[in-house]
Amino acid sequence: MIMTRVKVSFAPSIRRLPSYLIIIRQALQNGESYISGTVIAQELNLEPIQVRKDLAITGIIGKPKKGYPVAALVAAIEHFLGWDKVHKAVVVGAGNLGFALAGYREFKLHGLEVIATFDIDRDKLGAIVHGVPVLPLEDLSAFVRDNGVEVAILTVPGPVAQDAADRLVEGDIKAIWNFTDHKLDTPSGVVVHREDLSSGYALLSVMIRNQRGREA
Amino acid sequence: MIMTRVKVSFAPSIRRLPSYLIIIRQALQNGESYISGTVIAQELNLEPIQVRKDLAITGIIGKPKKGYPVAALVAAIEHFLGWDKVHKAVVVGAGNLGFALAGYREFKLHGLEVIATFDIDRDKLGAIVHGVPVLPLEDLSAFVRDNGVEVAILTVPGPVAQDAADRLVEGDIKAIWNFTDHKLDTPSGVVVHREDLSSGYALLSVMIRNQRGREA
DNA sequence: TAGATTGTTAATCGATTAACAATC
DNA sequence: TAGATTGTTAATCGATTAACAATC
Incomplete structure (x- = not known):
């Protein structure tokens, strides 16, 4: 039986999504409605451009000046990861x-x-x-x-x-x-x-x- | 207090070394004195060239046609990782x-x-x-x-x-x-x-x- | 409006893979 | 010797980072 390696594109980005989720959930609990990639990056010692690129793969779209809608962003990440299903x-x-x-x-x-x-x-x-x-x-x-x-x-x-x-x-x-x-x-x-x-x-x-x- | 990211070069290679070690130790127990990168690669579903490149960072030198000396290779990997010290x-x-x-x-x-x-x-x-x-x-x-x-x-x-x-x-x-x-x-x-x-x-x-x- | 932040396109960087001469 | 396997140098690939126009 041959073992085929399942290749996942964007693997590094996918691995970072859960840490974003933690930050964004905190924002949600704090009642914030938008969070910017800049803020997320700061929190995790990453570059803002990396956060934006990573979030793009989930399909979410941000608003210039404001950032990303918090509730929608949580839902988008969880859906992308399949974490919204049991x-x-x-x-x-x-x-x-x-x-x-x-x-x-x-x-x-x-x-x-x-x-x-x-x-x-x-x-x-x-x-x-x-x-x-x-x-x-x-x-x-x-x-x-x-x-x-x-x-x-x-x-x-x-x-x-x-x-x-x-x-x-x-x-x-x-x-x-x-x-x-x-x-x-x-x-x-x-x-x-x-x-x-x-x-x-x-x-x-x-x-x-x-x-x-x-x-x- | 600033959190500085300690960058490690060759991180992917370093991460693969422990899995090589398992294979090579098995060869040692089987009494083999040389093991080729080709064999290691086969065992782990990797490319031979990747194994050779990875092993190179430990400083070990192989013999054309035979491969790498098993005992020395184990020692070299363990030393490179600092696993030979408590x-x-x-x-x-x-x-x-x-x-x-x-x-x-x-x-x-x-x-x-x-x-x-x-x-x-x-x-x-x-x-x-x-x-x-x-x-x-x-x-x-x-x-x-x-x-x-x-x-x-x-x-x-x-x-x-x-x-x-x-x-x-x-x-x-x-x-x-x-x-x-x-x-x-x-x-x-x-x-x-x-x-x-x-x-x-x-x-x-x-x-x-x-x-x-x-x-x- | 002014300017912070986005998304996109291009440049850089590093890792993987390919090619091949050297060699035991 | 013949050929399998090494180490090196070059090419490719993908991820990260930079630059910047678009925009709310």
């Missing part, structure tokens, strides 16, 4: 990270509804974490299929990641959010996004070294 | 995510030694998580200073992130790994790297939407 999700691997992600409020607020977690460990079965049950891995395929689960958050140990992915594919999963350090072989119809904490740690490590060099 | 760390915010990160094996293996966690919740104090104590937030500055802590993993709720960062700066922290959704104001001598799970979720969401469009 996506059913499961967490596969009820370990520490899985537990944390299952309860991550930020996701729940944006349409990601975790309805079950799965684990191989018999001792965990039957437990309720963050209001959802821990179910046996054997039931994963059937559960995904029967409940129309679209997204799987994969936090199992690396060596069993592919096995879990196979079960998900069998259940006709739409997307796998892969928190393991293994690449997954999946059919091209399945979206896979790898979230790699090690890559962030690598960057941090090099930043520390550079900073040190500068001080010395 | 960095003392604390987790600030002993919630679900903090708990998960405190016990993340991958970090421990690469020189990040978590020696304490901190929380504001009195009920958690005195507990031992993953072998390290939960201490009161009031002691954070002094602890960081007295123990020469270099890295702080910040997983407190967004609204109190700046307060925690201020305490860390007071204790002369070197680097803050910011898992909150808030930007931090810190003096320019402090390295801040933001790990943004929402940005990954945004990208996943758009990928799902695009995939759907393609099927229809």
Whole structure:
């Protein structure tokens, strides 16, 4: 089975949208009706032109001198990201990270509804974490299929990641959010996004070294 | 206090190094003495030229026809990332995510030694998580200073992130790994790297939407 | 009106990819 | 030796930044 890389254009812009959303929501709560790209940029230490370019991809149109209509902007970003619709999700691997992600409020607020977690460990079965049950891995395929689960958050140990992915594919999963350090072989119809904490740690490590060099 | 953005050149390459390391370590365990960029690329669905360019920044030199010496390559990558030295760390915010990160094996293996966690919740104090104590937030500055802590993993709720960062700066922290959704104001001598799970979720969401469009 | 802020078009910058001579 | 794989130099691609006319 060939793993096709799903290319996303404007990926850097898309990644910045959630941070804009936080600022803009604050403005909304403060009762402001317009917010300028300049203000958003200032808040996030970015260039105003970058904010304008990024917001353009959501289709929103601003007013010269005033800025962007706050309420419409929130709606436009959420719609562009698909965060205005509910996506059913499961967490596969009820370990520490899985537990944390299952309860991550930020996701729940944006349409990601975790309805079950799965684990191989018999001792965990039957437990309720963050209001959802821990179910046996054997039931994963059937559960995904029967409940129309679209997204799987994969936090199992690396060596069993592919096995879990196979079960998900069998259940006709739409997307796998892969928190393991293994690449997954999946059919091209399945979206896979790898979230790699090690890559962030690598960057941090090099930043520390550079900073040190500068001080010395 | 001005937040200066620490620019890292070759950031994308640096982010890919950890995934190379996994492949190369496997080769080492299999007793292979050389590994080619072609093989690494194949394993990770990348272009061979990209692997070669990335490995070049670590200073390692390959042999035409054979590839790169496995043991030396592992050492070179680890040294380049500073993963061959121990960095003392604390987790600030002993919630679900903090708990998960405190016990993340991958970090421990690469020189990040978590020696304490901190929380504001009195009920958690005195507990031992993953072998390290939960201490009161009031002691954070002094602890960081007295123990020469270099890295702080910040997983407190967004609204109190700046307060925690201020305490860390007071204790002369070197680097803050910011898992909150808030930007931090810190003096320019402090390295801040933001790990943004929402940005990954945004990208996943758009990928799902695009995939759907393609099927229809 | 005057001027702040937008959206667009062009220029720059950096990363990825291509081409290919060098070489073990 | 023959050829797979390297490292280097050049070309391409995409993202960021700059410049500026349009406009509320």
